[in-house]
Structures are given as structure tokens and as C-alpha cells.
Amino acid sequence: MGTEASASPEQFTKIKGTDVIQEKAKENDVDKVSKLKERQSSCGLEVDCSYGVLQAKIVEGELELAPSNEENEKHILTLQTVHFATDETDHQEMSQLTVQPAEGMHVMVQQGESGLQSLLVLQQDINVQAELNEIPHQNLHQCVAISIQEEVFSLHEMEVMEINVVEESVEVSSEEDKLTVNSPLDENTELIKDKDKGIYGAEEGEVQQLCEEREFTDQKEEIFTFEKLREGEKEEIILLPANSEIEEHEDVHSSEQDIDEVSGTAKNQAKSKGMKRTFHCEICIFTSSRISSFNRHMKTHSDEKPHMCHLCLKAFRTVTLLRNHVNTHTGTRPYKCSDCDMAFVTSGELVRHRRYKHTHEKPFKCSMCKYASVEASKLKRHIRSHTGERPFHCCLCSYASKDTYKLKRHMRTHSGEKPYECYVCHARFTQSGTMKIHILQKHSENVPKHQCPHCSTVIARKSDLRVHLRNLHSYKATEMKCRYCPAVFHERYALIQHQKTHRNEKRFKCDDCNYACKQERHMTVHKRTHTGEKPFTCLSCNKCFRQKQLLNVHFKKYHDKNFIPTVYECPKCGKGFSRWNNMRKHSEHCEAVKGKSIPSAKGRKNKKKKQKDPKQDAKEEVVEQMPIEDTSIVNIEHHPNEIVPVVYGMAADVEEPKTEVTCEMILNMMDK
DNA sequence: GGCAATCGCGCCCTCTGCTGGACTGTT
DNA sequence: AAACAGTCCAGCAGAGGGCGCGATTGCC
Numbered sequence: 001m002g003t004e005a006s007a008s009p010e011q012f013t014k015i016k017g018t019d020v021i022q023e024k025a026k027e028n029d030v031d032k033v034s035k036l037k038e039r040q041s042s043c044g045l046e047v048d049c050s051y052g053v054l055q056a057k058i059v060e061g062e063l064e065l066a067p068s069n070e071e072n073e074k075h076i077l078t079l080q081t082v083h084f085a086t087d088e089t090d091h092q093e094m095s096q097l098t099v100q101p102a103e104g105m106h107v108m109v110q111q112g113e114s115g116l117q118s119l120l121v122l123q124q125d126i127n128v129q130a131e132l133n134e135i136p137h138q139n140l141h142q143c144v145a146i147s148i149q150e151e152v153f154s155l156h157e158m159e160v161m162e163i164n165v166v167e168e169s170v171e172v173s174s175e176e177d178k179l180t181v182n183s184p185l186d187e188n189t190e191l192i193k194d195k196d197k198g199i200y201g202a203e204e205g206e207v208q209q210l211c212e213e214r215e216f217t218d219q220k221e222e223i224f225t226f227e228k229l230r231e232g233e234k235e236e237i238i239l240l241p242a243n244s245e246i247e248e249h250e251d252v253h254s255s256e257q258d259i260d261e262v263s264g265t266a267k268n269q270a271k272s273k274g275m276k277r278t279f280h281c282e283i284c285i286f287t288s289s290r291i292s293s294f295n296r297h298m299k300t301h302s303d304e305k306p307h308m309c310h311l312c313l314k315a316f317r318t319v320t321l322l323r324n325h326v327n328t329h330t331g332t333r334p335y336k337c338s339d340c341d342m343a344f345v346t347s348g349e350l351v352r353h354r355r356y357k358h359t360h361e362k363p364f365k366c367s368m369c370k371y372a373s374v375e376a377s378k379l380k381r382h383i384r385s386h387t388g389e390r391p392f393h394c395c396l397c398s399y400a401s402k403d404t405y406k407l408k409r410h411m412r413t414h415s416g417e418k419p420y421e422c423y424v425c426h427a428r429f430t431q432s433g434t435m436k437i438h439i440l441q442k443h444s445e446n447v448p449k450h451q452c453p454h455c456s457t458v459i460a461r462k463s464d465l466r467v468h469l470r471n472l473h474s475y476k477a478t479e480m481k482c483r484y485c486p487a488v489f490h491e492r493y494a495l496i497q498h499q500k501t502h503r504n505e506k507r508f509k510c511d512d513c514n515y516a517c518k519q520e521r522h523m524t525v526h527k528r529t530h531t532g533e534k535p536f537t538c539l540s541c542n543k544c545f546r547q548k549q550l551l552n553v554h555f556k557k558y559h560d561k562n563f564i565p566t567v568y569e570c571p572k573c574g575k576g577f578s579r580w581n582n583m584r585k586h587s588e589h590c591e592a593v594k595g596k597s598i599p600s601a602k603g604r605k606n607k608k609k610k611q612k613d614p615k616q617d618a619k620e621e622v623v624e625q626m627p628i629e630d631t632s633i634v635n636i637e638h639h640p641n642e643i644v645p646v647v648y649g650m651a652a653d654v655e656e657p658k659t660e661v662t663c664e665m666i667l668n669m670m671d672k
Numbered sequence: 673g674g675c676a677a678t679c680g681c682g683c684c685c686t687c688t689g690c691t692g693g694a695c696t697g698t699t
Numbered sequence: 700a701a702a703c704a705g706t707c708c709a710g711c712a713g714a715g716g717g718c719g720c721g722a723t724t725g726c727c
Contacts, residue, residue, distance in 0.1 A: 347676055
């Protein structure tokens with residue numbers, strides 16, 4: 001069944017052509033253009049869509065819109081209505097609204113008979129003329145159909161649709177199959193070719209009449225009328241142009257007059273037909289059923305701001321806006337919260353405050369998770385955490401942020417700005433949170449600590465406790481072997497605790513006698529007593545020794561002329577001893593001089609020790625209290641500075657253990 | 673035209689978590 | 700003394716809460 005071609009291409013209602021916009025962009029002030037850009041960018045198609053040709057890419061059912069590389073072109077979505085009718089259902093009427101972002105792409109909205117189910121088709125590389133006359137089959141497959149529940153969608157609403165594309169890809173595909181792909185192409189073509197019958201039922205004569213009233217001569221500046229059929233109700237949408245007269249401030253009123261005239265014309269006709277009118281702004285997506293609202297709206301496209309603040313000279317469009325503004329100067333807050341002491345300038349602020357603090361009503365819910373927010377902007381910001389969108393780019397590095405504040409905060413890393421200063425030590429920080437932690441940890445008394453649930457470790461910061469848990473208490477798949485025994489562990493903390501049990505045990509046992517020691521090197525020296533090995537030879541007299549230290553003692557005593565032995569005098573009788581132990585032993589029985597105390601070994605040691613922090617002292621205190629188990633090396637290990645370093649000046653070799661024989665030899669030599 | 677509701681953007685804040693260098697104790 | 704490991708600490712970014720304020724719009 002064929003469809004009559006009823007409308008000429010000129011009759012396709014062109015709300016705003018690219019060329020017109022570009023001209024307007026030149027004529028309008030920068031703010032207007034930028035505002036349009038913002039509106040478009042906020043629709044979510046692409047942030048920079050107004051700067052380049054939007055291109056639709058069909059990637060496995062997903063819709064991707066990307067700006068082309070063409071620069072310095074301002075492409076703004078244009079709307080075109082296409083009048084056609086299907087022939088399959090005879091008088092079934094369908095509407096097709098084509099949104100043409102650029103030459104390369106079409107966005108069409110098809111509306112079904114019921115008016116409830118619409119179809120948004122994004123089509124690539126079809127120019128207007130081609131679409132109107134003949135659409136190639138292959139291009140149809142490049143279309144993406146988006147199921148729409150409500151009429152013509154605003155660009156803002158398209159943002160939501162874009163998000164839903166991924167989720168509903170299957171459904172969309174089916175819709176596409178049903179409504180687009182499966183439809184005979186020729187039928188579609190015929191539909192579009194149906195030029196004589198506008199699908200909205202607008203008589204061509206009406207449009208022509210309106211055009212004549214406005215002295216519009218061609219499609220560049222038209223008044224476009226189309227109607228929608230919805231459940232028997234006939235609604236007329238009047239698309240009003242925003243010509244240059246409206247945009248010029250002094251012509252606003254005349255423009256409004258024109259609008260009134262136009263609407264009046266339409267109204268009369270509407271009345272005669274029992275239709276409901278809708279006024280549609282050509283500059284933006286605004287529609288209204290009230291002419292007063294429409295007229296007021298048109299003022300938003302002007303710069304008229306007659307109400308000026310006498311305090312800061314800022315101008316406002318309405319008295320209400322001015323009053324609210326002045327209240328910010330005076331501190332007047334008429335809207336007081338009944339549940340707390342907060343007060344606000346506007347009712348909206350109060351409502352929002354109550355939602356945040358008292359009612360906890362969160363109307364904006366994320367469809368992907370359980371997040372809900374009080375404000376739409378917060379939901380929009382949240383959704384970026386799902387999409388990964390980062391619209392705010394750093395101009396100095398590759399960083400991009402999801403909101404403006406994070407970018408601003410990030411910029412401090414480039415500027416070196418540290419706006420937060422510790423009031424105690426005046427240290428500066430880039431973030432307030434960092435400073436807060438600093439003050440808490442460094443300058444507060446009751447510092448909160450984080451106790452490890454698995455061990456006695458207490459860590460100042462929670463994040464560090466997390467590292468502690470990860471390093472020490474997490475299960476490791478690979479076995480960790482004890483370095484002293486065959487035991488294996490999967491938790492590092494358990495391994496360390498186990499290895500500590502090996503710390504004081506005499507793990508090295510002599511095969512030839514009962515000697516045992518904690519260190520292998522001690523065993524090496526000990527075994528020389530069985531083998532008779534004496535690897536250290538005096539270069540002056542060729543005498544051999546089992547230990548290097550013995551050789552050094554020998555050399556200093558018999559071959560070093562500058563050697564001055566240290567003598568420990570008895571405080572009672574003045575008798576000299578080479579060893580403090582011997583002197584003390586003597587002194588306990590010496591009654592020559594009374595009343596003098598003998599300094600403790602610890603006291604003498606501390607005199608030699610460098611000034612250290614209390615923590616260090618406490619640790620050494622613990623060392624001092626450790627039981628001495630290996631008596632053969634007690635003097636060397638626990639009092640190394642008492643004898644060897646001072647007397648012989650060879651501290652590095654002191655740790656070699658002494659056998660019973662050699663120790664006695666040294667002691668005898670020294671005490672002689 | 674006034675008012676209330678709503679929207680949108682900006683700003684600032686807090687909490688959270690990760691990272692890497694510095695410091696310190698142990699081996 | 701050096702290597703290693705654990706802890707401390709500042710830097711930095713992610714996510715979200717809350718408010719300020721101008722602008723717009725529906726309704727009366």
C-alpha cells in the first residue's frame with residue numbers, strides 16, 4: 001500500500017538550521033551562544049558537541065556520539081518535522097521528528113499511533129535530501145533506535161536515554177527490528193515522501209497563512225505547526241521562531257506582539273477545532289501552554305535586567321531575584337527551619353536543608369546502585385563514578401576530574417599552594433584533611449590508636465594498620481620456611497613469632513664435646529680447640545693463636561710501645577686491676593678505706609654511652625635484664641667496652657668467643 | 673507580578689583509602 | 700655496616716554531604 005507524498009521539502013518544519021544558528025551565533029552575544037553550548041553539553045551527548053560535528057558510531061548495539069575533528073564549527077542540534085503517514089493502517093498517523101545535529105547524523109523521533117511509544121533514531125551519513133527522498137537500505141541498519149515513553153524528548157532528557165542505551169540494548173534491538181529494520185524501507189521512504197498530508201494534521205494552508213502573517217518566505221524563518229494525536233485529544237504545538245528581532249533587546253516587545261498575533265491566530269483556529277495549544281520556543285526546548293509563560297520565557301533570551309542591587313550594582317531580571325540577593329547582603333533569612341536553628345534566604349534552600357538534615361528524603365535514585373541523593377546534581381556527579389566520565393581536564397597534565405572541586409584541588413599539586421597551616425607548628429598542607437590528621441597525631445594528647453586484632457601491635461593510622469594486616473596477617477599461598485628449622489608457615493606474623501623462639505636457644509652443638517652456643521661463628525672457633533688449628537700468627541715473633549683477638553692482645557702487650565693498659569683501682573686500697581670484675585671482687589673484702597661505693601657495671605657503661613633518646617635507653621634496659629646464659633662469653637658479649645676496646649683498641653674483633661683456655665690466659669696476663 | 677518549587681552550578685567540607693619516602697628496629 | 704622489614708607520615712585522589720545563590724517556571 002503506497003503512501004501519498006504530500007509535503008515538499010520546504011514544508012519540513014525547520015526549527016533551527018545549522019546555518020541559521022551559525023548566523024545567529026555571530027549576531028548574538030557570546031553569552032547566548034555559550035549558554036546554548038552549555039545546554040547542549042549538559043545533555044550528555046558530548047561535552048564538546050557544539051564545537052564539532054556530532055557523529056554517530058554504532059558499535060555492537062551501543063551508541064556512541066563523538067565530535068568530529070572539524071574545528072571552529074558550531075553545530076547545534078536542529079529539529080525538523082517530517083510530515084508523513086503510513087499506509088499500512090490506512091489513516092494511521094505517525095510523526096517523525098528529525099533532529100539533525102550536523103550533516104553527518106540524524107536524530108529522528110518517530111511516534112506511534114498511541115502517542116506513547118516513540119522511537120529515536122540516530123542515523124549516520126544521510127543528508128536531509130537523501131532522507132526525504134530515498135533512504136538506502138544499508139543505512140537503515142546503521143540506525144539505533146531508542147525506546148522513548150514520552151513524546152519529543154529534550155536534549156537534557158537525551159542524556160538519560162544515552163545511559164539507558166547500554167542497559168536496554170537488547171530491547172532496543174528488538175524495537176529496532178520491529179519498528180525500523182523490519183519495516184519495509186520503501187514504506188518508510190513512502191512515509192517520508194508523503195508530502196501532502198502532514199501527519200500532525202496541520203493543514204498546509206495554515207502554515208502558509210502563518211508564514212504569510214510573519215512574512216516568512218522560505219524555510220529559513222518559518223512558523224511551524226504540527227499536531228500530535230494522543231488518545232483522541234488533538235494538541236497543537238506551535239513552533240515560534242526566535243528571529244533576530246527577538247534577540248535584539250529593543251524589539252522584544254514587538255516580538256511579543258508578533259507572538260501574540262501568531263498565537264491569536266492559532267488560538268482562533270484552535271478554538272474552532274477544540275484544540276489545545278502549546279507554545280514552543282525556537283531558541284530552546286521550552287514549551288508552554290500559556291502565552292504569559294511563554295512571553296516571560298522569551299525574556300530569558302534577552303539581557304534585560306532592570307532591577308539593580310544598590311549595594312553591589314548587580315542586576316536582576318525580577319524583583320524577587322533582587323530581593324533574595326539583597327537578603328544575602330543584609331543577612332536576612334526569612335525561611336527558618338522548625339527543627340533546628342538554621343535559616344535560609346529562599347524556601348528552596350530550606351526544603352533542601354530539611355531533606356539533608358531532618359527528613360532524609362532522597363528523591364534522586366541511581367538506577368545502577370542503591371545510591372540516592374537529595375539533589376539531582378549529586379546524582380549526576382555520582383553517575384560519573386559508574387560511567388567513568390571525567391569532563392574536567394587539567395591543562396598541565398593528563399589528570400581529569402569528575403567534578404570541578406577535585407580539579408581545583410589537584411591544581412594545587414602544580415602550583416605548590418598549601419593553604420592549610422597547622423596552628424601549632426605552622427606546617428603547611430595541601431588538604432585540610434591532611435592537616436587535621438597531622439594535628440591529631442602530632443599535637444593531640446588522646447591520640448586514637450588502632451589495635452591490630454591479631455597481635456599486640458598498635459598503629460596510629462587506620463590505613464597503616466591495613467598495611468600491617470596485609471603484610472603480616474594475610475594468608476600467603478606460598479609456604480614460608482623457618483630459617484632455623486623445617487617448619488613452614490602461610491602467615492608472616494606466625495613465621496616471625498616462631499623464629500623468635502629460636503632466638504635464645506643454643507642451636508649449635510659440638511660433635512666432640514658438650515659445648516653448645518647460639519652462633520655458628522662461635523662454634524667455628526670452638527672446634528679449633530679440638531683440631532689444634534691456630535690460624536693467627538704474630539708477625540713479630542711467629543707465635544700462633546686460635547683467635548684473632550688473642551693475637552691482637554699479644555701484639556699490643558709485647559710489641560706495641562704505645563700501649564698503656566687500663567687499670568681499675570680499688571677505691572679502698574688503691575690496688576690496680578686490669579678487669580673491673582676482679583677489682584670489685586677484691587674490693588668486697590678490702591677494708592682499707594671505708595665509705596666509698598663502687599660504681600656498678602651499668603653505671604660505668606652508661607658513662608661511656610652516648611646520649612640517646614629514652615626509647616633507646618628503655619630498649620637497652622631490657623637488654624641489660626636479659627639472663628646471661630653463655631658464661632664463656634659473658635665478658636665479651638655483655639661488657640665489650642670494659643676490656644677489649646679500651647685496653648686493646650680492637651673492638652671489631654671482640655666478638656670472637658673465648659675458649660676457657662684463652663680467656664684464662666688473657667685474664668692472667670692482665671692481672672699480673 | 674509575586675511566590676514557591678525546582679534546577680543548576682559552584683564552593684567547601686569530611687571521610688576514606690592508597691602510595692611512596694622517611695625513619696627505625698632487627699637481623 | 701648493610702639489608703630488610705615495619706611503622707610513621709605527608710601527599711593525593713575518590714566519593715559524597717551540605718550549603719550559597721542565581722535562574723527558571725508553574726501557579727495564583
